[in-house]
Amino acid sequence: MARVAGSALLNHEGGLHARPSIKVTQLAKRFQSAVWIGALPEGPWIDAKSVASVMAMKLSSPRPLHFAAEGPDAAAAVDALVKLVESDFAGA
């Protein structure tokens, strides 16, 4: 199955803290596809559905965030996550 990738600029004050991490994982879990998040375009890739793993990245901002997904709704998942980050986590 095709792998879809995308990226967005993380500009959240304080970086990827509890609230943005929870929003990322809650959104990623809505998709059937496997979804990953990475600090660099070549990985390493972290499971975007695991809040413990996302928080453990301890990412500060501003910095680019990368997403990748594989599965039936991979494109929609990456698109939604990119939009979430671009909206500065305003969406649910």
Next chain:
Amino acid sequence: MDRDAARLLCLRGTPVSPGLARGPLVLLDEAVRAGARGLNSAGDEAARLRTALEGARGDLQALMASIGGSEGETILAFQVGMLEDAVVTEPALVAIARGEAADTAWRAAMDAQIRGYHEAEDLYFRARASDLRDMRDRVLRHIAGESAAAIAPGSIVIATDLSPSRFLEIDWNGGGIALFEGSPNSHVAMLARARGVPMIVSLERASLLGHEEALLDTDNAVLVASPDAKTSADFRQRQQACELAKADDARYLAARALTAKGETVQVMINVADGSELEALDPAHCDGIGLVRTELLLRNLAELGDEEMQYRAYGRILKWANGKPVTFRTLDAGGDKPIAGYTIDGEGNPFLGVRGVRLSLLHPQVLTTQLRALARAAALGPLKVMVPMVANPRELDRVRALLDGAVAQLRKEGIECGFPELGMMVEVPAAALTIDLFDADFFSIGSNDLIQYITASSRDAGSLAALQDPLQPAVLRLVHEIVAHAVKHDVPVSLCGDMASDVRCIPALLGVGLRCLSVSPSALGPVKGAIARYRAGALEGAQPE
């Protein structure tokens, strides 16, 4: 030897809150219980962990529903997310499959997570360590199959240590506490004295498994598990004698505090979260000299909730019925952490960022509290007191925030008062330069003052002897503070444990104090000690 006598077990300890208690024995923490539960099959242990995770998740979701949208809710959502996360739970389940008990496996898995945050450079990430600890302990309590409600009122609770918030969840009525660790000056010991709950610390280590009943006897500094008939009868007799002595103190309880020479002394009470007031009569005291708001506001959500604070402060003023109430602004830090607010993992928390230092790092949290206090000041005589002030600038900064909060409330057309602003005198730097502070009143915090004067941690049970409140170093400094305040007509009181200790009353009256704020349970005994004091203000025992 009869069967009873064969089982009797007597353990020594250090009494920190006096009294005699008898009740069912409850072994609280998992360290004590590990052996008690025994190890079941791996399948049972895994099921036990899953049930505990579900239970903890249920607690958190109920809490979230009660809080509504706020920073606190985010923290709880984070905890729920962690509990649902296989990355967190899987290592514990693997360890269980290898033959570990559910509690050991969960603790190890969580500690691995906590270490990651504890070592973070970013303060925000580091503060998450205490959220995770909170979550770890919540699940451990579920594994132990015990919640606060499950502890029968009047139990004798045995634990390694006990947190102030845990203490407040338990119905102590007639019960008592014995801790293997703990110290006389910890906040839980202060709470125990305030509620009249007998307590012993530094208890001899021994297994108490299989014992169902115990006597806690602070007169003899012992815990007696499975007492025999003779010990029980003797104990009952002493309990009765103790009741009689209490009745004697009770004669003074309702009366105004007067020395033998007829001088009036104001005796106020110290309050933690306000729940203890239900059992007390405001006519028995001259007001509330200290409300420890950090025990009233226990999480981030409450720190940010002006309405909730306003209502809580209002309830306490209503109880006081026109008598003055002094609210101390948040004194978190030291041994009183608040998840996400206090700084975790400080090398030396009592000398770290606590009290007003922490408040000035979070001016928005302090402003919320000052707004709630200024609004409550419209309901009754309310004063605001700042803890841990070390230099005049800190007090000035709080005064500027209070002025700003009052001005803003008026601009918004919200009814408010303009409370007096005073300070705790508990840091030696402030005590030694008391003339430099622009405070509307002083209140001496003897516990921290003694700890800092004697350079001995109040958590260290073995240093208790260095912390004698009657030593010249303490009495001289207290005398100087009082003399300055009296000379310049600034109200001064003492709200530390020293004021509740009847042995200290003659010395405190002797250095000129005429206002004391005491544990509610000490009202009768302290008024009795005042009544026996014969010297006048200037002829009392002066410090050496």
